[in-house]
Amino acid sequence: MFQSYLFPISYAFMTFPVAALFFTLPFLIVQYRKHGYINKIRAVVLYLLLLYLLNAFYLIMLPMPASRHNLPPSGNTIQHIPLQFIQEILKEGNFSAQQPSSYLALLREPAFLQTVFNIVLTIPFGLFLGYYFRTRWVVCILLSFSLSLLFEITQITGIYGIFDYPYRIFDVDDLITNTLGGMIGFRIALWISGLLPKIEQLDNHEDLAAKRVTFTRRSIAFMLDAFVWLTGLTLLNALSVSGAFWISTSVFCLLVPCLAGGRTLGKWIVRIRISTQRERLRLWMLITRYLLLYGLLIGMNRLILVSSQLDGLTSALATVVRIAVLLGDMAFSIHLFIGIFKKKRVLFYENISQTCNVITWPEKKQESAKDVTNSVVN
Template identity: 45%
Template sequence: MLEAYLFPISYAFLTFPIAALLCAVPFLIVQYRKYGYFNKFRGFLLYLFLLYMMNAVYLVLLPLPASRHNAPMDVASVMQWLPLNFIQDIIKETKVVWGVPSTYTHLLKERAFLQVVFNVILVVPFGMFLRYYARASWVACLAASFGLSLFFEVTQVTGIYGFYDHPYRLFDVDDLLMNTLGGMMGLVLADWMKNHLPRLDRLDEKVDLSQKRVSYTRRAIAFGIDAAVMLPIIGVLTVMNVRGAYFFAVILYYIVLPYMMQGQTLGKWVVRVQIRGAGEHLKLKEVIVRNGLLYVVWGGFHALFITVNVIGSHVLLAMYAVGILLLDGVVFLHVLLCLIHRDRKLLHEAKSGTRLAIVDNKPVQAD
């Protein structure tokens, strides 16, 4: 019985690093948008919940049939609608002699009993997370736990929504009842444990966003979002034979737009940061120097490589490629030094006198 549970759990742990990487950017963006920064304790809870959900789904679905064209199950019906039918199963299969308490330990080795216990335990962490992290009411927890269980049961009985020819597990109303019970037990357990855990609503009380550094991870996410916006635009303009398409799009998006939108592009808005200059208001000159160095000069050097490639001169192309490699090597070393020495400023920030700051959405309190 234990081996049947250890198999999917091992797969969940093996694939967790991949899921963690895929979820990293969405997790970070949500934290940046909602709280203005990434709290490590909240992050730990989110990844713990992800690991739990992977284990739960794998336990419910694995092992899968060997083929999509699986044979029908050898049962009268794939639907079990009789509530508390598990009691009859336990009585029928047990070796316990109810008048002899010393035989009660046999229950711990019997499939029918362990299956009920497993169905309860399966959703306990879900209820705990809803209560502690999401601060859900008991009604919301009840509905969510039942909904999760129903999702599990429907997924199984439909053969993962028609992927398999026939269901490979039963739909059991007792599973719905026990899973939902587990979710509510998790809620009660979270209430009992809350005095021994940090209060999530107080994690941000002493956080001053104006003093927090904008991490390079945050910068990279903003850069990636902006690149995802710009590349299709530049591609369309190039296909339309717009001369200087790259420089035209870059000047509008990285210079005109931030100046008009208080130092923000779409990427910076998503992660809640903005460019700030030496004074109270960002100056056009500051934006031109900052983003001009980064996107017009450095980015333009790469964009012109396409033009050189079109010319067809192999010698010129080779020289230009070497020049790009040297430039990128210098940029890489510069960024690496800034990563190591946190007080060191990036070149485009130092030359423009600008910096990235977190946007604080809290209302200003009147004196």
């Protein structure tokens, strides 16, 4: 019987890296937005929660039928009698109050082991609710019951229509035992919370003014900005607007940051902005920064496309253009790579424009409300 549990658990661990990959981007955005930085303890707990949910899902759903066109169930698909599992345990184990040996026999009965499994299944869920989310016991009951109900509905619907017929029954006793397991986990969390770092105090000794804007943070802001910028560029191209590239770039990289205090949409989401250490941010600084970053680098790469469309350009000259662009890209990549590992991570366009990225945080949420002035590679 225990071998049947190892099979879905192994699937959960195999698919965890893929699930973590999709989970990471929203996780980072929420953490930057809510807390201003990434706390390692918080990250470990949330990834453990993801791993637990994967294990719970596979334990409930596997094994599946060999074909989605499975046969209809031979009996009832709904067990609606509460505490029916008690009668099944007593019946299968031939329990007798006058025979102490029958007590131990119960521990080996499938009905008893299934009940224990249903309780143990949601104990970690209650632990997470009690320790990390700090929910009240009423909320824990509701959420544990909701999680169990989600599992039961998924089973009775054949995973929402993927299979022609349900391959597991809807058991009201599962709702009871899963909810009980959640409450047990909740109580355990209260008992051991004194031995673990307090979640509500993780940020008490963190000084955002001493933290750097990480490469990961700026990359996320860049990806979000690139999506918005490309959407605008595509729209302008669809309308056949001449100079669509320069118009969209100027609006998004110059006009928007100038009006929004150095923020773009992506930077606003992850709570960073463009700033300067010497004086207030000026328009010429933004022009210099983005003219070097986007105008030079992206515009340089556009020369390849332009050169291929010029009929009068010789093949030798076109080759020279491509080589020059390639060398420029390689030089910037090396500069970027070196900047990642340098203590003072200032890129050439930041140095020339006298700008940098800083963390922004509401003054009401930090005692010393100062922006981080350590520039980090984008």
